[in-house]
Amino acid sequence: MQGEKVSIREKRVSDAEDDHGWRCDPELAQLDAATPLRMGFDEYLRQFKQELEHSSAWSRRFGIDTLEGKHIGNCMYYDVDFFRGSAELGILVGDRDHWSEGYGSEAVQLLLYHMFTDMPMKRVYLHTLESNFRAQKAFEKCGFRIMRPVKRGGWEFLYMELKKERWAELQKEEEDRAARAKAKEARSS
Numbered sequence: 717m718q719g720e721k722v723s724i725r726e727k728r729v730s731d732a733e734d735d736h737g738w739r740c741d742p743e744l745a746q747l748d749a750a751t752p753l754r755m756g757f758d759e760y761l762r763q764f765k766q767e768l769e770h771s772s773a774w775s776r777r778f779g780i781d782t783l784e785g786k787h788i789g790n791c792m793y794y795d796v797d798f799f800r801g802s803a804e805l806g807i808l809v810g811d812r813d814h815w816s817e818g819y820g821s822e823a824v825q826l827l828l829y830h831m832f833t834d835m836p837m838k839r840v841y842l843h844t845l846e847s848n849f850r851a852q853k854a855f856e857k858c859g860f861r862i863m864r865p866v867k868r869g870g871w872e873f874l875y876m877e878l879k880k881e882r883w884a885e886l887q888k889e890e891e892d893r894a895a896r897a898k899a900k901e902a903r904s905s
Contacts, residue, residue, distance in 0.1 A: 717830060719822040724778040724791060731779050732764045733757070734787050738810030748808065749845055749871040773798075780809065780823045788814045791823050793831060793840070801838035801880075803831065821854045828858060832880050841877040843868070852876075859886045 717724050738744050739753035739760075753760070767777075775794035781787050789809035796803040805827060809820045831837045843866060844851045852862070852874065860876040867873070 717826040718783070719826050721783065721817075721822050722788070722819050722826070723781050723783065724823055724826050725781065727768060727777045727779050727790070729761075729765060729768065731787055731790070732761050734810060735764065735790065736760045738789075738808060741810070744808065744810055747845065747848055747851070749869070749873070778827065780807075780819070782814070782819070786811070788819060789823065791827050793827065796835075798836060801836050803835075803837055803840055805831075805840050805842045816850060820851075821857045824854065824858045828878065828883060832883050838880050839877055841875065843873040843875055846872040846874050859883055 736753070736755075736757050742752045745752040755763075774796045775792060777790060777792040779787055780789040780791055788811035789807065791805070791807040793803040793805050805824065807820055807824055807827075809815060809823075814820075828840060831840055841863075842855065842860065844855060846865065855876050856862075858878070859882055860878045861882075863875045863877055865872060866875045
């Protein structure tokens, strides 16, 4: 799936080195409400390969690349409930050079498109740290709404969700804006 800044694609073994570095990074771990990984790369690579070989219908991981092919992060959905049509979304832009420039928002939008058009999802939700204002802004840009605070494992999160109907409304609004801009451009030519 490709956007204007990023593409999201299946995870591959070549992602392991970046992923290991990001998981070991204390600042990135804190943004994910986790402790930094202390596992050596060889063991991490062994487990990483096993995860790639044993996929699940209840979760799916993707790499996020720039259009030039640079791996800058990961996104995923998990805890899929096909009966209720819901799943949780997660994202990490590990490459700090690509923070606050719309790369993460676009990756989330691409993943949402996949989840709402190719899967029977009616609702996508996530948990983000109450203190992670950059992530909250990106999720709100994609249509998520803050529903309630949640405490887990000593951390303060915000539970955010996006329902398919709202997502479809936002898609229609964006299409209308694009059509108006194109018509305006045609009139001024």
